[in-house]
Amino acid sequence: MLVADLRIFLAVAAAGSLSAAGRQQGLAPMQVSRRIAALEEELGVRLFHRTTRSVALTAEGEALLPYAQTMAEAEDSVLGELRPASKQVTGVLRLTAPSVFGQSIVLALLPRLLEQHPDLRVDLEVSDRVVDIVGQGLDLALRVAPLADSELVARRITDNPRVICASPAYLQRHGRPTCVAELEAHQCIVLQAVPRWPLLVDGVLHRQRVSGRVSASSVDAVRAAAVQGLGIAMLAYWDVYQQLREGTLVAIELADAGMEQLAVWAVMPTRRFVPARVRVFLEMLEAELSSLDQQ
Structure with missing residues (x-):
């Protein structure tokens, strides 16, 4: 099972369209269809329900989703460690943040982050609801409320009383x-x-x-x-x-x-294979919050 095929699978699942996924991956819709069909043949299951207008995950496709995401992130992490330090961070940083914090802090960081890493894209959900980051395939969630018990990995960023x-x-x-x-x-x-x-x-x-x-x-x-x-x-x-x-x-x-002494937390699906795009974002966020707190 090739990670490249899993990336195509993830792109189709996110876009809900073979043609949209093809545009993201630089492939024709027919090539995307063939790669998905080959992956289904290898696994022996059907991953998508297909219609003339859209595609939707089957139960088996839903089950594959977190594993495919983990394998893609693992490859990103290995490549990020082995490539020269000057290599730009790539991929899509998918994160969620509370509304006010996301608008006043996270959005203010994005111009500098994207300028330093022109091959990086950001998909930011600004919401005060608690998002299922595993189910939605997000890289991390920034949270400012007290954390409930969870199997997710939480990294403390700064005080937030x-x-x-x-x-x-x-x-x-x-x-x-x-x-x-x-x-x-x-x-x-x-x-x-x-x-x-x-x-x-x-x-x-x-x-x-x-x-x-x-x-x-x-x-x-x-x-x-x-x-x-x-x-x-x-x-x-x-x-x-x-x-x-x-x-x-x-x-x-x-x-x-x-x-009450609260904190800003970065919540991630796992501490293993943290993608380079997540590491550079958190490093910039920590530096920014430290700088603002000292002003």
């Missing part, structure tokens, strides 16, 4: 809370996924009920509401670092409670 913050205008009108009890007298902007604010009281995690006239379903909306002076928000540091630096939001410290 929660921050209570508000706009200067709000604080001028309503004053600054100094302790947990005083939060009750303030308009707290609630992120619907986190209805209770996690606070460290005497070293123990306590989930404080808060309320206000505004709640929102996304981090971006909560942040925007806080900047507009609609209340006090609790968000992760890297979601508001730019606003804290610009002064459109001000951090609030409580005398009797500390903030």
Whole structure:
């Protein structure tokens, strides 16, 4: 079984079309069809349901998908190690990131990453939902929430503590809370996924009920509401670092409670055969976050 044939299989599975996969691989649709047919003959199973308009994976094709991805990544990793250091990184970096972090940090990195590696392509999904990176064939997921138990490999990138913050205008009108009890007298902007604010009281995690006239379903909306002076928000540091630096939001410290210490994590399907495209991206991301944190 040739890795080249598995790459064609992966391209067809991703594109849902023989012609689209052929364009990606530099092959005619007929060549793609023959290579897939040869792979099916070798394995003794049918990998795709074919119609005149599209192709779709069979159950056997779905089962082959993660193995094909692993073998393709293994080849990429070996070639990346053996090629001269000056060799450019190639392939498609497929990743997902939370919406605000992805837009403010990851997208800002891409021009420099792609300039340094002109043969690299990036497929970025920006979403606050937890994505099945194995099932979707992604290289990695960047996550800023507490990690659930998982068989995936998680690499810690940097600190990402929660921050209570508000706009200067709000604080001028309503004053600054100094302790947990005083939060009750303030308009707290609630992120619907986190209805209770996690606070460290005497070293123990306590989930404080808060309320206000505004709640929102996304981090971006909560942040925007806080900047507009609609209340006090609790968000992760890297979601508001730019606003804290610009002064459109001000951090609030409580005398009797500390903030939950979160982190930014890179979650990958396996620690073996990490593709060169993932390594160079994570190295650039770590350097960028370190630089921003020191400014």
